[in-house]
Amino acid sequence: AQAYWLRGGPQTGTLLAPTGVEAQGAPRSAGEPPAMAEEPSPSALAAAAVAGAVEEEVALLIQSIRRVSGGASAVTYGELAKDDLVANTFEALLGTLKAARKRGIVSFEGELLLLGQHDAVVISLLGDAA
16 A cells, blocks of 8 residues: 655654555554544645656556567667657657656666657666566
8 A cells, every 4th residue: 555654754754544544653552443544635646646647657658669669678769759659649758768767667878868869869678677
C-alpha cells in the first residue's frame, strides 16, 4: 500500500492514509478504538496521480522503443521522434525520456534532444527494461 507523509517522513511525520486504513504509529491501549488516519491532502493525491501517469508514460515509452527498433533495446532519437504513433502518443517526448532516465530505465547522451540536430543520439533500454 502507498503511504503518504505530511511534515516529515516515516520517523517524524504524520502518516496520511485512505479512509478506513488504520494509522501506523504508537501502540494503543486495550479497549481503545483503532486510530483512523487523516484523509490525504489534495496535493498528496495530485502528486500520486502525476506519479502514476508518469509511470504509465514510461511503460508506453519502453513499448514504443521496442516497436520502433524492431524488438531491439536501442533506437535513435530521430527514429523514435519521427514515428507517427510516438508523435501522437507523447505530448513531451523529451520529458518522458528524462523521467525514464531518472528512473534508470533508459540512457542517452545530453540534456536536450532536438529533432534534426540530435537525430543520431542513441536511446538504450537498461536493466529489466532491456
